[in-house]
Amino acid sequence: MTELQHADIPEPLPDGALPLMGENSGLGLSATDDVRPPITIRKVSFQRFKQFKDTTITLRPGVSLIAGGNNSGKTSLLHGLAVWEFCRTATRMERGEEGLLPEATDRQGFGLGDEQFSPINVPSLKHLWTNLKSAKEPDAADGGYTLHLTCEWEQDGKARELGFGLALVNDRLFIKTASSNLASGDPAPRIAYLPPFAGIMAREERINGAIRRRRIGEGLAGAVLRNLLLDMQQANLAKRAALRERPAHESGKRRTKISDADLKRLREEDPWELLLQALRGVFNAELQVKDFREEYHSYIEVLVDKGTVDGYKFKRHPGYNLRDLMVEGSGFLQWLSVYTLATSPDADVLLFDEPDAHLHPTLQQEMLGRLEDLASSVGKQVLLATHSSEILRNAEPSKILQIKPGGSTRYLSEPHQKIGLLEGLGSDYAPRIDQVRKAKHILFVEGTSDIPILKHLAQAAGLTWPTDWVAWHTTASHKERKNLWRALIEDIPGIVAVSLRDRDDEALNTVGDHLQDANCPDLEGFHARKWRRRYIEAYLLWPPTLAACSGKTEDEVTDYLRDHHAIAIGSSFVDRDAPQTLIDVRAKNILTGLGLNAIDVAKNLPAEAICEDVLALLKLLNDLA
Incomplete structure (x- = not known):
């Protein structure tokens, strides 16, 4: 690309220098106590991103089922939001919070090597651009930043907007804050993307957030599942220890156990507790994460236990031998990866690409029902791309966002409109x-x-x-x-x-x-x-x-x-x-x-x-x- 002037090209980050993005990537699943209300994206705009040459999509709160024919743009919508999250996090880490404010739109961007680009898996960065055309168009006033991703949301009754421009120069990606009306301290939506489940390994090492994001972006969500579960379990243990340390009454005496009120609240709110209770209810199973000390253990061990459930009590089947997570069926692992990410406190917006792919129709409905419960109880926004006729047939039309080739979108309003989707209306073939x-x-x-x-x-x-x-x-x-x-x-x-x-x-x-x-x-x-x-x-x-x-x-x-x-x-x-x-x-x-x-x-x-x-x-x- 020759149109981008030398003065517009900042010094790129050193190779591998993009730091850990745990707090706001949604993929590190760090145990935060961030209690701010979740943020719902109201609108997302794309310019020259994959199928979306110039497209604006309005989104609704709660669960949206993204439906359409093959190659209509379902995955591109999720990818666009995942890349926006990557740009936001990279900008924040490289330029600080001020890099997201309106005055940053007049400043230079920063560069990354293609090996540092981790949100999605593409053969080359050029594939982010519509028809692979990343060059500046004649007489364009974009300074070479030809691809734009913008999210809009509402915070405290006020409209908020944050957009990024991307440029490609000699296989290096340049990112620039292109639009913003944020004030200092304004939060932005935190987005987590989960592609179709794959990649589980017999031995999973402890890895940091940057490597986790790369593996998930490459479609290997299974390769980081044990890391995510270990994070959740350790955060739960820390909370339990803190609750035991709380004074039992004004005398200052320490408790010997967690109070009933604290335990009830923990079971209703803690991600690990929610995950275990869901596994008990759906699969009559529990997870056991073995102790992990980084100075001693090389691999994370997660075992599956099967038995009978009575409320919060779990009783193992007589003679049952615990087995490694890896030997469970693809449906169990897919369901587990979806629900693990869904319960994370580090994400406001969850992007799931065909999470129903390995699930029996009954489990598809069970998974969707639990995602809807989570969305309504804690305010998460879920975008779920699906081809499942079972899910679409039983869903309320108003929850289905249809995407057609060319980028036109609409939420359905009538039951008959679902039939066209089920019959393949809008498919390229x-x-x-x-x-x-x-x-x-x-x-x-x-x-x-x-x-x-x-x-x-x-x-x-x-x-x-x-x-x-x-x-x-x-x-x-x-x-x-x-x-x-x-x-x-x-x-x-x-x-x-x-x-x-x-x-x-x-x-x-x-x-x-x-x-x-x-x-x-x-x-x-x-x-x-x-x-x-x-x-x-x-x-x-x-x-x-x-x-x-x-x-x-x-x-x-x-x-x-x-x-x-x-x-x-x-x-x-x-x-x-x-x-x-x-x-x-x-x-x-x-x-x-x-x-x-x-x-x-x-x-x-x-x-x-x-x-x-x-x-x-x-x-x-x-x-x-």
């Missing part, structure tokens, strides 16, 4: 939705054989099958299909849908003229239809065709229909108001009994055997196309 986008016609059917049967019947009737219709196989009800159509037309206006269902055991009077479903009135663009007969196979029972396809004589087929299914088929077979026995006949059993396939029968049905109901549906499809 969704073949069926791509077809709908082009054709704008959807034919919902229940069985995979329905469309081939209809095509053969159209050919027999001398009608052209309209190629505009995209087949969508689903056993969902008309109502659910209508919700999906409503979700689709928000993104693809003008879609016409026909929803075709079997009548099965529903009352005959639920089918109106032209097969209209009386329980689901038509809307402009959505047409609900139901077969008058039990299902489509009942329109194929033409004896001459059954005989030709089965190799039997027509008399043999007629006798079979009469003796085994109590029906006689005559000239009224094609009529809209056919005999009740034909309306209700279980035609699939007849075809199976004759050893026939419905599609093969449809291929051989003559024009005179095409029923009026079938012709009504084919006419509707042609008219709408």
Whole structure:
């Protein structure tokens, strides 16, 4: 990059000089007594960061489920916030608190080597920039700081803002405070990022905050899990010791144990206590962190105990041998890493990238419920990127933040909007939705054989099958299909849908003229239809065709229909108001009994055997196309 003037380039930090960021990185999990209220980010803005060329995203308090198709920007949102946190911490350590104040925007930035960049894992720093273009644009007044990350929040009823500019010069990253309205002493949100769980090792050494952040940024959260657990357990032991040292009463005598009131408060507020209680409740398990002395021990040992739970009491299973944390299943370890970070007092905003990836649907819901409880009780903000249909299906729409390719975002407001997400709306690669986008016609059917049967019947009737219709196989009800159509037309206006269902055991009077479903009135663009007969196979029972396809004589087929299914088929077979026995006949059993396939029968049905109901549906499809 040549556009950045030499005068704008400060002397970079020496290699490896970025210091420990424990107090406000959220990744050191230091045992602080910081009791300030957690801060909620209201808005985050990106310029030239990954998919977000110029994007502002409004965020809500509590838990937000970040959803969207592959490559839509879910992870980029989390990455952007993680890089913002890195910039804030690095600036604070290099320039002090004054480096975050408004007057710092007129000063030079500072430089880091790529080996010091630890919040996320990228092949090279150039991958932070949209389309890998980090160079200054002609006539731009940014001084070469071409990538910008800005967070906004509210503190004491006043809007706060802190933004950073980033520049790339010869593989060195330069960071500069680009915008700020902070006053001295104003706190900023503390952000912690947890990528998908991986990297647990048999032997984990004691490591400092900078190395922890690097490993987490590289996607190796498991490689620091024992460190985080050791920190939490040691902080808990220190609190317990302090509570025992408190005078029992005015006489000044020391206690021999923690008072009931102090113990109750400790169990309700301390991260280690919360974690253990959650493990007891979900897995009937406890953790035992072995004593660790840095001058003696090389590795951190954490064992898992299994047993029965009664309130706060835990009783080990008879004969159970404690085992190392590493041998537990991936679901247990993923859940543990998420909850360990969630209970940390050092983070206001938690970023989880697909934490449900290794979890059974029941555990997914359990994890989300506990995160919501934490968020509401202590005021944490949680951004959780997910593809889980289980989580999205059961979530309130207002908690789902949808991200679409290009950076457009919205919180959902209606249940039907979730269906579009579950079906892949917004994905870069969704073949069926791509077809709908082009054709704008959807034919919902229940069985995979329905469309081939209809095509053969159209050919027999001398009608052209309209190629505009995209087949969508689903056993969902008309109502659910209508919700999906409503979700689709928000993104693809003008879609016409026909929803075709079997009548099965529903009352005959639920089918109106032209097969209209009386329980689901038509809307402009959505047409609900139901077969008058039990299902489509009942329109194929033409004896001459059954005989030709089965190799039997027509008399043999007629006798079979009469003796085994109590029906006689005559000239009224094609009529809209056919005999009740034909309306209700279980035609699939007849075809199976004759050893026939419905599609093969449809291929051989003559024009005179095409029923009026079938012709009504084919006419509707042609008219709408």
